[in-house]
Amino acid sequence: MPANRPLRRLGFLTIGVFDPADPVAGHEATLESIALGERLGFDSAWLRSRHLQHGISSPVAVMAAASQRTSRIELGTAVVPIGLENPFRLAEDLATVDLLSHGRINPGFSAGTPMNLDLFRDAIYPDTHEQEQFGYERLLRFRAFVRGDAVLEEAPTRGIEVFANTVQPHSEGLSSRLWYGAGSLASARWAGENGFHLLTSSVVQGEHGDDFAENQWRQVEEYRAAHPLGDRARVSQGLVVIPTDSATSAQKERYAAYAASRAGRVGVPHGPRRMLFAADLVGPSADIAEMLLADPTFRAVEEVAFALPFSFEPEDYVQLLHDIAERLAPLLGWVPGRG
Template sequence: MPSSPRPLRKLGFLTIGLFDEADPRRGHETTLEIIELGERLGFDSAWLRHRHLQYGISSPVAVLAAASQRTRRIELGTAVTPLGWENPLRLAEDLATVDLLSGGRLNPGVSVGPPMHYDRVRDALYPDTADAEDFSYERVRRLLAFVRGEPASAFSGTEGFEVFSDRVQPQAPGLGGRMWYGGGSLDSARWAGEHGMNLLTSSVVKAEDPDGPWDFAEIQLSLVRAFRAAHPDGEAARVSQGLVVIPTDSATPGQRAKYEEYAARRLPRTATPQGPGRLLFAPDLVGPSAEIAERLHAHAAFREVDEVAFALPFTFEHEDYVQILTDMATVLGPALGWKPAEG
């Protein structure tokens, strides 16, 4: 039986950071402006999503390095970095560097599996090793080991005038405890828990029962419980939920119509599992904050988390995001028991 709703402790948001191919700098700049706005509004975290070979941020870690110098409090995360595109050792160096630059505010979220459209990019990405690459959880385990200070080399010491470490440098204290796994299946939730990670659960889960019925909230709840059952911290293990949430309290009539049309176009995919991966999508939540809060309080998985990173729709305009974030922080968040961060 689901517990009573927990007061929302941490409110965050996720953006894809779209840009125009003819003016990519402006798109990246508006993403940084959105993160700065989030800090002013008291949000606890801002998250970026990877988009490779598309017109969205391909290097969130670099963008978050810039954001770390334009903010001082808000936590900065990736949701998520697909590790199939990454070398775990090199990524560990980048993550530690940005974490230090941010003052310990980085929250890297990762996932596994082959890169999207792997058959089309394999020759560019791994021209000599495409068939030998391991896209399993082992890739995450390697990253965790390097971030947490396990040896990356069989040599340390002085060679000539240079000093070498057998660990990734720099080492960022505390970063190992702020690693997140983006999981949509029971196996991934359990694996993340067993390896002491935090869990990012989004608006997509895997419908593993072929016969149904398929209830998104109940499936997501099973992931949360499986993760915590496997995690050394048990019920205290951190879970962040990432539904698409669009409050309309201060929206113009034109904005409300656009938001409702966006959600209506996406609603059919929520009825049954999609594709060979049997992915089940959550309906987007659009409307006044009071209505959204009521729906969230009735959501089986939301009732057992106290952190969220609500996803911003990908195709809206900058002024839409300003309105949505402002309503989230000033109306919806407080309706969920959240208090904005100070300073």
């Protein structure tokens, strides 16, 4: 088991659920959660990306709004499927938001055929879906645009209009803050070879038996073995944690029921890729800290993005964020402002 590294950077992840009858309220609640996270000292807030669902569909727009309500907390995506994006336009949008946030954006991506593509394939690519390439090349093209690589050989002038030969605006440093959400050993290795930071999640491919923790740790090993920085390469662990220290009796009952409804999927490989789900960690912070300190991946990383359950109420998220920042994280070695 790797030596324990004190937790330096504390983050949380949200899907930003909303009621379709009142989507404004849900988006406002997400922005309030991010602002609360900053006040509690969280180092980062991460947004999921959902389509045709009642969750955040435009994380770039939400990050832009959050950047104007906060001043310190970093804002990330975990993750944007690059296959659903135009790399050129996304580079423009993210560079703009990064400048407005004064360099706080941490975009995270996945490559390959996006989940549920069949539901909206014809809406996004009505004429070209057979020709679209959803692999790593699309993400590398995006990074080249963000990095400032030339789009044109020369910067042309047409009449009174002067053009640049690189994507505008350019935000210095954004290309060094790109993350990849790996689900397999091969994708973790690719992320390391290509210099991305690594996002792990609560779902991994079971390539070394049926134990989630073993497979997640193997991915981190594979990634760091391939990365030029080795053991110093950045990895953020993603798990669902539900501390109950300040929860009401009703909340505790609801949290326990939520975890029980999902427990049957743990330890059992799913589908042809043998996907494994992590167990939800529910209980007092002291108990959760004990479980995390025994987890090989947690012991090897210095930053986390704890996932907030998708179906809870705004007041539940307030309680969870307080307990994570004020009770759980200090037990893991986290000190606000140190990251």
